Amino acid sequence: MPDLTTSQASELAAAADAAAVLPSQHAAIPALCRMAALDPVTGRAANTRELLALLKGDEAVLRAAFEVAGRMLAGDTRPDGQVVSVGNASSDPLMLLAAGVIQSSMSGEPAHAWAQVKQHPPARRAAVLAVLASWLNYHFAGLDPIALAVQV
Helix, strand or coil: CCCCCHHHHHHHHHHHHHHCCCHHHHHHHHHHHHHHHCCCCCCHHHHHHHHHHHHHCCHHHHHHHHHHHHHHHCCCCCCCCCCCCCCCCCCCHHHHHHHHHHHHHHCCCHHHHHHHHHCCCHHHHHHHHHHHHHHHHHHHHCCCHHHHHHHC
16 A cells, blocks of 8 residues: 555544544554554555654553554444454464454453553564554555455
């Protein structure tokens, strides 16, 4: 997917602001939006810098990034409410963990999602957040991976 256009990035920022229901979550919005606005492939270097900064920073901000991303993606589900990761890596543990973050957000249990993610080493946490940022990029660029999963 390409980098988001200015209007798509504005929609992303507005959605992130709406998804940050707690004042403490607003600290995660700038980094999450910068990551999601970039093409997941060509923006790897910039996203790696963002992820490293989040990992080295306050754990509460990292947790907030997961909570906000999960809430933003909670609408991207099948009609039965299930989160489906698509593509040739759909059964990959990182994809399943990312889908679990969204599923926990849908059921109003972001603390459960963070407890699952926190069990993993920092590099895996960063990888899962990168997956969520990629899914946000796809969503705001106009690709609906859930529609693709239902039709396949």
